[in-house]
Amino acid sequence: MDIVTLLQEAAARAIRDKFDREVEAAKLQIMQTRSDFEGDFTLVTFPLAGALRMPPQRLAEEIGNQLQAEEAVVEKFNVVKGFLNLSLSANFWKEFLMNFSPQGQKAGAEENSGRKLVIEYCSPNTNKPLHLGHLRNMLLGAACANLHEAAGKKVYRVQVINDRGIAICKSMLAWQLFAQGATPESAAVKGDHFVGQWYVEFEKHFRGEYEAWQKSEEAQRLFAERRKKEQGQQEFFKTFKNEYFNKYSQLGRQARDMLIKWEEGDPEVRALWAKMNAWVYEGFEQTFEKLGITFDKNYYESETYRLGREMVEKGLEHNLFYKASDGSVQADLEDVGLGKKVLLRSDGTTLYITQDLGTAHLRYEDFGMDEMTYVVADEQNRHFKVLFELLKRLGEPYADKLYHLSYGMVELPEGKMKSREGTVVDADNLIEEVISEARKNAAERGETADISPEEREDINWKVGLAALKFYLLKVSPAKWMMFDPRESVDLQGQTGPYVQYAYVRIRGLQRRAEAEGLLKSDFSFDAYQKLEAVERQLLLGLYKYPQLVLQAAREYDPSLLANHLYFLAKAFNKMWHELPVFSAEDPAARAFRLQLSSRLGQSLYEGMKLLGIAMPDKM
RNA sequence: GGUCCCGUAGCUCAGCUGGAUAGAGCAGCUGCCUUCUAAGCAGCCGGUCGCAGGUUCGAAUCCUGCCGGGAUCACCA
Numbered sequence: 001m002d003i004v005t006l007l008q009e010a011a012a013r014a015i016r017d018k019f020d021r022e023v024e025a026a027k028l029q030i031m032q033t034r035s036d037f038e039g040d041f042t043l044v045t046f047p048l049a050g051a052l053r054m055p056p057q058r059l060a061e062e063i064g065n066q067l068q069a070e071e072a073v074v075e076k077f078n079v080v081k082g083f084l085n086l087s088l089s090a091n092f093w094k095e096f097l098m099n100f101s102p103q104g105q106k107a108g109a110e111e112n113s114g115r116k117l118v119i120e121y122c123s124p125n126t127n128k129p130l131h132l133g134h135l136r137n138m139l140l141g142a143a144c145a146n147l148h149e150a151a152g153k154k155v156y157r158v159q160v161i162n163d164r165g166i167a168i169c170k171s172m173l174a175w176q177l178f179a180q181g182a183t184p185e186s187a188a189v190k191g192d193h194f195v196g197q198w199y200v201e202f203e204k205h206f207r208g209e210y211e212a213w214q215k216s217e218e219a220q221r222l223f224a225e226r227r228k229k230e231q232g233q234q235e236f237f238k239t240f241k242n243e244y245f246n247k248y249s250q251l252g253r254q255a256r257d258m259l260i261k262w263e264e265g266d267p268e269v270r271a272l273w274a275k276m277n278a279w280v281y282e283g284f285e286q287t288f289e290k291l292g293i294t295f296d297k298n299y300y301e302s303e304t305y306r307l308g309r310e311m312v313e314k315g316l317e318h319n320l321f322y323k324a325s326d327g328s329v330q331a332d333l334e335d336v337g338l339g340k341k342v343l344l345r346s347d348g349t350t351l352y353i354t355q356d357l358g359t360a361h362l363r364y365e366d367f368g369m370d371e372m373t374y375v376v377a378d379e380q381n382r383h384f385k386v387l388f389e390l391l392k393r394l395g396e397p398y399a400d401k402l403y404h405l406s407y408g409m410v411e412l413p414e415g416k417m418k419s420r421e422g423t424v425v426d427a428d429n430l431i432e433e434v435i436s437e438a439r440k441n442a443a444e445r446g447e448t449a450d451i452s453p454e455e456r457e458d459i460n461w462k463v464g465l466a467a468l469k470f471y472l473l474k475v476s477p478a479k480w481m482m483f484d485p486r487e488s489v490d491l492q493g494q495t496g497p498y499v500q501y502a503y504v505r506i507r508g509l510q511r512r513a514e515a516e517g518l519l520k521s522d523f524s525f526d527a528y529q530k531l532e533a534v535e536r537q538l539l540l541g542l543y544k545y546p547q548l549v550l551q552a553a554r555e556y557d558p559s560l561l562a563n564h565l566y567f568l569a570k571a572f573n574k575m576w577h578e579l580p581v582f583s584a585e586d587p588a589a590r591a592f593r594l595q596l597s598s599r600l601g602q603s604l605y606e607g608m609k610l611l612g613i614a615m616p617d618k619m
Numbered sequence: 620g621g622u623c624c625c626g627u628a629g630c631u632c633a634g635c636u637g638g639a640u641a642g643a644g645c646a647g648c649u650g651c652c653u654u655c656u657a658a659g660c661a662g663c664c665g666g667u668c669g670c671a672g673g674u675u676c677g678a679a680u681c682c683u684g685c686c687g688g689g690a691u692c693a694c695c696a
Contacts, residue, residue: 035641044638048674056676069694082676083639125696162696239669328694337622338692344693352696381623382691409690428686441658463658473631480626480689482631487645491658494632494644501658509655563633577651577660619658 003096003543004030004041007502011043013207019052032540038078040536043192056082067409090529093539094592098598102606104546112152113609119145121375122159122295126280127167128196129478132379132410132417132425132483136472138293139612140407140558141375143473146610147553147561152317156296156367160359162303164275169258171195172272173251174202183277190428192283195276205344206251210237210244218248222491232583257372264318290431291465292612297366299359299408307358308351309392312343312469331390333412336388345357356387359393371401373556378406378478382532405556408480425483435464437489438497451618464489466613470496474562475613491591499604500615502569502576506601507617509581516582525592534575538596541568549610558611565607 005025013027029047033039044061057079064077064084069151074090121141124130142157149155175182175198184194197518213219226280227236237244261269270426288294291474312329315321321331327346343354352360363369384404392399409416417424438460451459471488475481491497531539545564552560581597584590605615 029638031638037639042639046638049676080639123696165696167696258660324694326694330694347694351693351694355696377622377690378624379690380696383621383696408625429673438658445656479632480625484645487631490645492644492659495658497658501656505656505659512655559633559671563643564635565629572644573659574661575654580655582655 001074002071002375003088003092003327006066007043007071007483008412010067010071010074011063013465014063014070015048015052018062018066019054021052022383023048023051032544034112035537037085037383038087040088040540041086041271042084043084043086045084049082059270060084074424082146087228088323090531092418093531093536094525094528096543097592097595097599100542102198102545102599102603103150105549106152108546109152112148115153115371116156116369116482117148117153118156118367118369118372118480119146119148119157119375120158120160120373121145122293123162123376124159125162125165125167125193126277127171127199129190130427132430133432135427135468136407136410136481137375137377138288139469139472140405140477142293142612143558143561143610144373144375144553144556147549147558147614151550151553153371156369157294158297158299158363160299160301160304162301164262164273166255166259166307167199168195168273168276169255170202170206171199172269172276173255173258174198174205174567175276176272178205184282190283190286191279191281192287193426193428194283202251202255206249209249209251210241213244213248224535255584259547265292272566287427289433290428292614299362301355304359304362305355307362308347308354308356309358310531311357311361311587312354315343315394328520330349331393332347333386334387336389337606338389341386341390342413353383353387354392357390360387360391360535361396364396369398372398373403375405375407376507378408380404381406384536392454403556409527410481410483412483423600425485430468431465433485434468434489435460438464438467438491440526441491458489461501462616463491463619466496466500466608468490468496469611469613470562473568476559477557496608496613497619499565499569499608500613502572503601503604503608503615504617504619505576506572506597506604509594509597510601512582516548525588525595528592532575534571534578535593535596537571538568538575538600541571542599542603549607561607562611565604565611568600568604572597 007030008025008028011028011030013021015023017023029044030041031044033042043055043060045059045063048059052059054062059081060079061084064079064086067086068077073088074086074091076087078085119141121144122134122138124134145155145157164561175195178201179198182194187194189197197333214233219237222240223233223236226240226272229410246256258269262273284502295619315331316323316329321329321343323343323594324330324346327348328342329344331341331343341353342351343357344350360372363372376384381404384406388399388402411417412423412425414423439457442456442460442463467489471490472481474494541564545568548564552558553601577591579593580590580610581590581593608615
């Protein structure tokens with residue numbers, strides 16, 4: 001039985017015996033004792049004082065006496081105001097330690113077993129490389145996927161790739177016009193960056209064209225006719241840019257022609273499109289691999305953008321939707337405060353929302369999931385509210401188990417990332433940067449004697465990526481976060497490498513124990529009776545670990561786990577400095593501390609793995 | 620304007636299903652490597668928990684109203 005439940009029931013019995021009153025055990029408030037007081041768990045007696053007509057302090061003392069006398073696990077207690085602080089016996093903790101497993105959450109997650117979850121956590125465009133925002137998205141999604149798996153679900157990881165549209169046509173056109181047949185190989189540039197360069201090239205030429213046009217008579221006439229009062233030329237042409245692209249621009253016309261040809265299935269355009277997208281995927285794959293990100297299935301917009309029409313038409317038949325006078329099909333969501341939403345254009349073509357309806361259904365056909373989660377930035381909150389409502393009205397079987405993990409944007413010290421202003425932090429560059437920071441640090445420390453260069457490089461990758469991933473995952477998903485480039489490569493303090501370091505120390509202890517022939521079956525700590533404060537702190541931290549994994553999964557919040565792992569590592573580092581292991585005079589103490597370290601090491605390893613972070617053995 | 624999110628130390632963040640004196644890291648200042656890895660440990664400095672009410676034995680946490688910042692309200696994706 002869980003120790004908290006056990007204490008609650010024991011306290012309820014004590015109250016019955018002493019005061020002849022029945023209280024519901026589950027309602028008794030037991031929390032972890034604050035670390036600045038002595039004790040492991042605390043019963044809060046204030047809420048009982050009224051019903052039992054007794055001052056909280058006396059109540060706490062009476063219950064404490066009874067518990068100490070009747071319950072073997074309660075070793076001693078102290079009372080501060082109405083707080084009854086209970087210290088559990090060393091025997092209890094030793095037994096707990098022997099039975100502890102970092103997989104313990106599985107026992108608490110029977111209700112999840114067999115449930116199928118589809119989780120979507122990346123939706124890149126194919127006209128430019130991945131950036132910092134994608135990183136937060138992918139790391140959050142991958143961690144949540146792992147957490148739900150650990151909590152007993154069958155998880156399917158998917159991404160949706162926005163591989164069509166005007167943006168990729170811009171890259172294609174620029175490549176056609178200016179690249180003279182260059183390829184990623186010939187230019188020695190990673191495929192996604194290569195295609196991104198042609199997108200930038202298009203924008204550059206387009207800007208030049210636009211600026212030249214602004215001096216033309218036509219442009220000046222339009223400016224004179226259409227300007228709003230007080231509006232200067234610069235300001236006017238900034239807002240006019242879109243219209244220029246669609247109506248006047250040569251490059252704009254060519255790009256749009258290309259899009260039309262693509263839609264018509266023009267073989268030449270399709271071939272170019274396929275070739276350039278293949279370059280991009282090659283590049284994406286490399287980035288995913290560096291990050292350890294995987295997907296079970298990719299959904300391509302080019303294959304799904306027409307889906308959903310049938311669903312909408314079916315909904316129309318059942319009067320869930322209606323046809324507007326202009327011929328478009330709409331849903332009336334006024335009753336749930338979401339207004340009206342167009343589902344099919346008046347020309348009958350599909351929209352973003354239609355496509356998402358279709359993709360959701362397609363995934364049901366693919367996986368037959370019970371639940372589906374989208375990891376998408378919070379700017380799309382409304383879109384997903386609408387989408388979920390529509391799926392519910394359409395009676396999709398998983399519709400009551402849809403979740404939008406809405407995460408906040410990543411901001412830079414200079415403000416929001418803007419691709420037009422070149423303030424985007426590129427994912428590959430960032431990865432390269434954290435790894436070279438790890439290399440630099442390792443070189444400065446100079447402890448490379450018994451480590452081969454290959455092993456050293458492997459460690460540098462693990463350390464660098466841990467810094468980056470932990471940095472992005474330790475913040476609550478819902479919050480907008482500030483990305484400080486200096487802090488993200490930091491290897492000291494509240495960081496991934498800090499947690500790794502504690503683990504490496506534990507591995508060192510284990511290697512030595514092995515070398516000295518300890519950890520054998522006759523190796524016992526029965527005689528260890530007095531637990532130190534740090535040891536208790538660590539035991540309590542382990543006690544909470546499986547619950548935290550479940551909570552982090554349930555709340556889709558990996559930061560809960562990240563922060564707990566940091567707490568565990570911190571407690572271990574404290575113990576490292578305060579208590580000797582091998583030079584402990586008491587062999588039982590040595591045995592106990594080795595066991596405790598070992599279980600802690602497993603937890604750190606497993607916990608970081610759930611976050612997508614690998615642990616080195618040495619560093 | 621409607622809806623939603625955020626406001627905690629100089630900076631970045633925990634804590635929010637109500638509990639004890641509000642915690643970390645970074646930055647600044649002090650100490651600690653002849654003992655299991657100093658990517659570490661210990662200490663100092665630093666807070667009207669945006670403001671004002673309310674509920675409660677008890678509020679950073681719950682409720683209401685303000686103030687400040689942001690997102691979103693397309694037949695774009």
